[in-house]
Amino acid sequence: MNIEQIYTGCLAQGAYYITSNGEAAIIDPLREVQPYLDRLAKDDVKLKYVFETHFHADFVSGHLDLSKKTGAPIVYGATADPEFDAIIAEDGQTFKVGNITIKALHTPGHTMESTTYLLLDENGKEHAIFSGDTLFIGDVGRPDLAQKAADMTQEQLAATLYHSLRDKIMTLPDETTVYPAHGAGSACGKNMSKETVSTIGEQKKLNYALRADMTEQEFVNEVTDGLLPPPGYFGMNVAMNKKGYDSLDDVMKKGKQALEPNAFEVAAEESGALILDTRNPKEFYKGFVPQSINIGIDGGFAPWVGAMIMDVNQPILLITDEGREEETIIRLSRVGFDNILGYLKGGFDGWKVAGKEIDTVNRISPEEFAQKFDKETSKVIDVRKQSEYAAQHIEEAYNKPLDFINDWVKDINPDEHFFMHCAGGYRSMIAASILEARGYRNFTEIEGGFAQIEKQEAIPTSNFVCQSKTLAK
Template sequence: MKIEQIYTGCLAQGAYYIVSEGEAAIIDPLREVQPYLDRLEKDNVKLKYIFETHFHADFVSGHVDLSKKTGAPIIYGPTAAPEFEAIVAEDNQVFEIGKIKIKVLHTPGHTMESSTYLLIDENGKNHAIFSGDTLFLGDVGRPDLAQKAANLTQEELAGLLYDSLYHKILPLEDDITVYPAHGAGSACGKNMQKETVDTLGNQKQTNYALKQTSKESFIAAVLDGLTAPPKYFGMNVAMNKKGYTSFDEVLAKGKTALSVDEFETAAEETGALILDTRNAAEFYKGFIPQSINIGLKGDFAPWVGSMIVDVQQPILLVCDDCTEEETITRLSRVGFDNVLGYLKGGFESWKNSGKEIDTVHRISPEEFAEKFNENSKVIDVRKEGEYAAEHVNDAYSKPLAYINDWVGNINPDEHFFLHCAGGYRSMIAASILQARGYRNFTEVEGGFNGIKKTEKVPTTDFVCQSKTAL
């Protein structure tokens, strides 16, 4: 028996590849399936089943394409109603892969069809659980995403989650390995540990949600501090439930190389969003007017989902050379399939053509320290928890995730400084602000991390959020 966790840092997502006696199973595959096909061929094994723990909200799974290419059936837990051919399993139903077995444990609460898969080894011993978004390391699945579909309140869903965890998961042996669908950084939880694999016994000791004294206290603890989920989540659920365009087709269309004139014409005729994926250090020096910068070398896909939201939005790409395919792939993972093409030769070709360019006014932390005074207006676009831990005195907390809510309240005549933690998120914000006509601001390179190192700008006392969050 072999179990491999295939972890994707950008999405903080774990897929699983399991092999026994020439047969394989894959749990929660990513959108692009060729790496799985290559692995199956290399290992000379046949894919027998594709298990889905639930209808994912934060990424588009590769289950449909993988099933079409291999003939392996897709397995969901009870109550699932996919709009494509699949096996909707019964609670406690067992599937055999070689000499091992996978037992379906229906664990509703995060979603109604959510299921945990219990792996039973060749000796008949409970070996591991693939817990999806039911149980994370340090946290549990958020119960506020499926309210509309389930016609239940988040409190009622949290109660179902309690029953699933306390009656089906906690009674299992302490030495069972827990393989969750997500880790730290995912918007699917609020308190995840940085580790991606643990024992159930250790989670019983360290996971706040598994140490509650009553259902009521569990519900209160799990719902406390939840922020609004990214708005693209619902669209990803729909794609996972209904099916989607083959990734091969998405990639072929997106890899259309466009000359400067073709790119400009496409932008004008389609209303496409121009997405520049270069890093902030290059973007601010020059870019196509109205471009939005979300750097590929960062939490690219989740920020695309949060900022652009509509997965049907036509997109034109400006990329570093030879990163086009990676960009299209990572966009497709969160459902953004409508890439019309990319600028051949990148931004340099646009610049060399003599077309109009734009820039962002960026200064160093040291320059900010010299310019900062008691009358300076500072906008901090980090998360609320980062701001609460420590911030520039009198800075305004305006998280990037909510920019559509607060951008309209900005006085365009009043100058402000803009920063995040290191410069990635503040450049996203800067590009959005300028695309909407706001130009009276200065972005700070290196963000709060750089500002603090100057030791010249007054900041609040540090408060450790890990000790105060729960």
Template sequence: MKVEQIYTGCIAHAAYYLEDQGEAAIFDPLREVQPYIDKANEDNANIKYVFETHFHADFVSGHLDLAKKTGAKIIYGPTAKPGFDALIAEDNQEFKVGRYTIKVIHTPGHTMESTTYLLVDENSKEHGIITGDTLFIGDVGRPDLAQHVIEDLTEEKLAGHLFDSLRNKIMPLSDDLIVYPNHGAGSACGKMMSQETTDTLGHQKETNYALRADMSKDEFIKELLDGLTAPPGYFPKNVLMNIQGYDSIDQVIERGQQPLNADAFEAAANETKALILDTREAEVFKDGFIPNSINIGLDNNFAQWVGELIPDIKQPILLVTDPGKEEESIIRLARVGYDHSIGYLKDGIDTWKNAQKELDQVKRIDVNGLEDFLADDGAKIIDVRKRSEYESQHVVGAENIPLNEINKHLAELPDTKFAIHCQGGYRSMIAASILKQRGFDNFVDVRGGFDKILEDDIKVTDYVCPSTLL
């Protein structure tokens, strides 16, 4: 059976491409659909169906654009109520793609419409299951997202449904089936996903905590809900976009690809109250950036942090990027529903410098300067990593303010000078840009973060707590 996983690491997302005898199907496509169309064209195939496993929360799916551009039919599982033309399949309904069969298995729990698709090859052999967020490698989908859209769907109710779906619909299937999930490690749709992105169902029955044969429903619900952190704020908004519809990605790109000189960029920022988002890497950003801009580097968990830190997905955004990265920045914003990029600084930050406009900077120190910095009376250190990272290991005396909570805790920051750090330097520069925007100037950022604190030859072990919480 020809099934290809198309994995996008920056949002830990897997789409799937199935093709046989000139017919193709796409499962859970991303917003930018041209790569799927190109793949089908290479196979001289027509995309017949777009299968959706559920209404996604962590990204805006490309189902509408893909259907419009190819004539493909959008398929959802039972109970789905989209605001556009789609075929709502019945449980156990079958669809043909060439000689292959796709069987609908309704598996509510992550959401009520969540559906698994059983893939059957040309010899009637069951090959694999495309599970969406029902079953991951090492985990299962969190059951607390639908409640943010439909109040009656409590996480306990959905967890109970998920237990039944796994026991009655998934676990009875053959051990040799390949599990094709929608996400891997790094996604906020689960809490302990594996780095692996496929596995056999039999191995998952042996190793996945949620598939233990002796687990009661009450035990399942307790373990599933234990340790769940609050989902990113943009999740419910992405769900609604996937249910109700959205602008074509082509419109979004055209709207955002407006090159602006320094004067026009400054005027647009003042007139529209747009957020200035700088997507360059931290080490470059620190040396010179437009005052009041926020740095979220494109080369890391960009979409996740945009979603965490920009509460309004309709916020107008002006971009500062490395030259040539403008369209990529626009697309990666649109993947998570931020469709209102309105222009970018033509030729990047050099345009601003050449116009002799004001620049701001963030002071960054190496680990070998941290000891002297902290020796000054009253100096503090702020750790912006997640609480779980901090509680595992942290600098003695450090205070923990996770990056996604920083705007809520500005009043707790010290009046004296302080240093900030994360694990490697990406998140701390985001935090630094936010602090600069809010008027703070009494801090430094630690280059390389906690990784360098642990690894550097300079003795800083007096400040590190390797095993004891302090």
């Protein structure tokens, strides 16, 4: 028996590849399935089942393409109702994979179809659970994502999750390994650990939601406290996972159309497509195609695309570093953005050579900011999360998290200059590009973000408070 966690940092997501005696199972696969097919061929094993822990909200799973290309059936837990052929496992139903057994444990609460898969070794011993979004390391799944579908309040879902954890998971042996679907950085929980593997025993000791003396009401109160609104694209990803989606092969064929600058310009005007520039912010600010939105491929790319663009049906035209076009399309598809119309041939350099109009962002160094900053008159907007701001910030700075830019942008006075920063420059450049695309230009973005600003003695900052005490999210 072999268990491999395939972790994708951009999504903070764990898929699982399990083999035993010539057969394999894959749990919660990513959208692009070729790496799985290559691995199956290399190991000379047959994929017997594709297990899904629930209808994912934060990414589009590869279950459909993987099933079509291998013939392996898709398995969901009790109460799931996908609009395609799948095995709907009853609570306690077992599946043989080589010499091991995988048992479906219906654990509703995060969503009503949520299922934990218990792996029994060749001797029938409880070896590991694949807990999906039911149990994370240090946290549990948020209970507010399935309210409309389940016709339940988040408090009712939390109460359901309380019993799932105590009746199905906490009763397992302490040495049972826990393999969750997500780690720190995912929006599917509040405050997950950076660790991606644990045991039942460790979680009983360390996970606030698994305290032995915790009452149902205490659990409900603590799990629902401080929940931020889910990203706007979550519901659309659920629908794609439940109803089906285009094959990634078709998405790639459409998206990999290289457009000369003139054709790119025409396509943008005629289609109303969003121009997404995925270059590093350090390059973007120096020059870009007007109206472009910058979300760097080397940061938390896919989740930020989902949070900022939200509508997965939005037509998109790409500007990437040369050679990274295919990677970008794949990473967009992971969160359901399949409507890619093509990319700018030659990248931004091709646009410049063609003599096309360019735009820039007014970015200054932390040292320049320290010279220009006036405590009495300077307005500063901090686009970090509230928990980061609460930990430490520039005195009198306004906290306007990037996540909610669509809400606060309308409150900006275009005649009043402001400085803007995040933690390191990635998020503030996203914000800068959005603001400029909407006609706001009276601002200055600060390179390096708060990590560099706090080193400037001339800039007054609040006293540092440990983020763990501010309910970091």
